[in-house]
Amino acid sequence: MTTKIISAAALAIAFIAGWKTSSWHHDSQRLVAERAAQQVADKALLRESQIADIVEQRLANLHANERVIDRGVIREIQKPVYQRLCLEPDAIRLLNHAAQYTGADPAKSAAPLP
Template identity: 55%
Template sequence: MTRIRLLAAVLMLATTAASGWLARGWFEDSQRLTAQSVIEQSIAAAMARESEIASAIEARLAELKANERIIDRGIIREIEKPIYQRVCLEPRLVRLLNDAAAGRAPAAADVADAMPNDTATAD
């Protein structure tokens, strides 16, 4: 009878150890699953935040491109405005500017009139 009791005690001890081992495995798996779900949630939150930031940046870049086009058109319009035409300049200054644009030497009378009296000559 003592042998049966001893065998039952050993069997009970082995069953308890196996049950503890199995319960510990379930507990560790539960912790890993919880950690994995927290990681996935934080990744999803970060991706959502970055998606919002990226869409805001793309919208801003689209606005900037539109502004660049408007600026270019504005410059073209300013060139055509009458302030850039011959309104304020005297005819001799317009001749000097036209000669400079064409690469010609200006007439001596225009140069003498355009230069101040104390300006040195190129001689």
């Protein structure tokens, strides 16, 4: 009877030891997988931060070279119907007034109006 108790106890100890060893093995595999995933995430974060640094430097250089000169937009539209016709005196007066308003002197222009 004592041998049966001893063998049952040995069998229980072996089962518990196997269970514990299996648990340690699964924990070890899980730890290896977590460390590998963390290494991949760290490498990706490092690579992305390097790319972000490069982009930031290029944007800083672009911003330093940027100049905004706001002088307004001047458009001249020539319609074909007005190219070969003489202007009326009222139209010339309006053009001279517009030239004086913008700061241009029609008397000093290369081609004075008739």
